[in-house]
Amino acid sequence: MGECQRVVIIGWDGAGNFVRQAQTPTLDNIAARGVIGYEAQTVMPTISAQCWGSLLHGVSPEKHGLTNDIAARESFAADSPYPSLFRVIREREPNAKLAAFSSWHPINAGIIEDGLDVHKETAEAEALADEEAARLPETTTAGIQRITRKDKKIALAAASYIRANPDFRLLFVQFDLPDAAGHQEGYDTGHQWRSIESTDEHTGIIEDALEAEGLLENSLLILVSDHGGGGEHPNDHGSGHPMDRSIFWCCAGPGIAAGNRLDERITITDTAAVAARALGLPMPEAWDARVPEGLFxxxxxxxxxxxxxxxxxxxxxxxxxxxxxxxxxxxxxxxxxxxxxxxx
Known part of the structure; x- marks a missing residue:
């Protein structure tokens, strides 16, 4: 039997463990109800497709084979021996409601398999947000402002989905702003910290929707970054430098041993195992992912x-x-x- 009725995974692209330098009340409140670690490790190379692929498929990049180019142009093999968390749920629960909202196109196009009846929404770069999303503070560049609006649109769309589908089983959301700011303004800088604060606000929109629908009590929330940056180059990532590889990992919800420290180093790959365990689903034998000691x-x-x-x-x-x-x-x-x- 699972620990909860649903799992929500919210990814902050490129945020690394730099959240410690930013004002993040939403993240802080969720962490206070659960556990958080700032030295979790992502995979190598520290590039988005490899990292998000490992989070969703529970294995190393050497096994899932994803790169940014591949994910942008090809669908992930539906018969791969390394199924995504979405496929694991679908094979066990044919009628489960599953959804993925992403600011970065390759996640829905090439990392999550097609044909699983997953509700997918991706915000286009040129798309303007609605009236509410347009009322945003000025940002350093027009490019950053567009990403901010795109992420806000994703948050609002995810919140709308929650209200319309309170019985969903898995919701995955990816925000792109911290990585965009890191590339343009530098990682672990004041500009990026402000982008992390905006991402925290966007995360709050989703948490508020869960709370308004009375779903928080029976939901497992996982907040995580795919990679950091600034290790070998101030505006890039991909290396094994600790600034690139260390990420935050936060989890709260039913069955979680709130207040414990994540002394054991968790990896981004383990996210899939934690979600499967929370939903009461067996993990594929091919997964590298495992549930950290003492988490539940x-x-x-x-x-x-x-x-x-x-x-x-x-x-x-x-x-x-x-x-x-x-x-x-x-x-x-x-x-x-x-x-x-x-x-x-």
Missing amino acids: WSSIQAIDKLILQAGVNRFVENRKLAANVFMLVRAYNYGRQGRRQPVQ
């Missing part, structure tokens, strides 16, 4: 039960049993950090 309460409670049965809090006389318990101690201690209440 149920795994911590299982460890608690075993340890209490073993009598670790008093004295373990059976040496064989003690050896087995020792193997659980690290995971147990990890899960206990930041615990808000003891297991009954």
Whole structure:
């Protein structure tokens, strides 16, 4: 049985872990209800198609084979041994409502498989936002302003979808503004921090829609970046430099061990496993993705039960049993950090 009724994954393209320098009340509020890490690792090379491909397909770029050029011109193979999270859900739940909203065309065109009955919307670069989205603060360049409006349009469209389809199972949203600002103005700069703040506002539109429909309580929210930038070049990414490879990863919702620290390094690839676990779906054997230790309460409670049965809090006389318990101690201690209440 799954931990929640739906999963919402919101990607902040190019934000890396630079969110720490920006004012992000939406992200902060979600993190306060769940967990956040600022040293999660993305894949190599640190390029969008490779990174988003690994997030959605649960494997390394060497396996899924995606690049920006390939994703822009080809549909992902429907019979690939490395199915996307969307395909995993569709094969188990033929009637599930699935949706993807993206500011970057290749995600819907070439990273998510065709033929899965996924509701897809991509904002065109030249498209003007509606009256609400047009009332935006001035930005540094016309190009950045267009991306800002495009992202706002995506946020409003996703919110509209939520209101019309409250029984959806998976919603994926990608915002492009932080990466656009990084390329034009430099990564981890004041200009990019402001773009991250705008992206936080756009994320808030989606969270507000979930709350207004009474869906937050039964929804798992994952906020994540695909890569950073500025490592080997101030306006680019792609290298293994920590500025390019380190990303933030945040998760909140039913079953999440809120308050725990993500001491274990999570990877962008693991996002697929976390989402599948939350929805109660088995992970494909071909996936590299795995669920981090102690992320879900149920795994911590299982460890608690075993340890209490073993009598670790008093004295373990059976040496064989003690050896087995020792193997659980690290995971147990990890899960206990930041615990808000003891297991009954």
